[in-house]
Amino acid sequence: MKYFWKTVRFVLAQIILLADFCYRPKAVKRKAEKQADLDEQCQQLALYQYKACPFCVKVRWAMRRNNMKVELRDAKNNAENAYELENQGGKLKVPCLKITQLDGSSQWMYESKDIIAYLQNLADGATRIELEPSLAKAS
């Protein structure tokens, strides 16, 4: 019975990975200056995730669609990431977006819907992350 569920989980994971590959959206194109600004803000983000988690796939698609280069941290195979997520974020659940603010404090956002809404606002310019002084653009 143990092997049955293991096999089911394995097959499901392969289906999710295949769907991820086949249906991932195209990245939006924006002006170089806007893209550079967004890229800088995305450096303040990290997504804790599992490769074959459907909720994580949804979030990765939102990132891809909005052309957001966010660091992905595998919380399944990387014990350090899993430890950090559980101890600093509060629970070992994915997806979780870590947002690091200017003062070094971090917010840990769980729930794929909330993460996608937040990313969309960031891509649209409705929300901004305060950047590290070294990253902030001289204007």
Ligand SMILES: N[C@@H](CCC(=O)N[C@@H](CS)C(=O)NCC(=O)O)C(=O)O
């Ligand atoms: N409602 C959540 C569901 C996330 C979820 O169930 N994630 C699973 C992996 S696919 C998980 O981390 N489970 C571990 C747990 O719930 O402790 C969302 O939309 O983000």
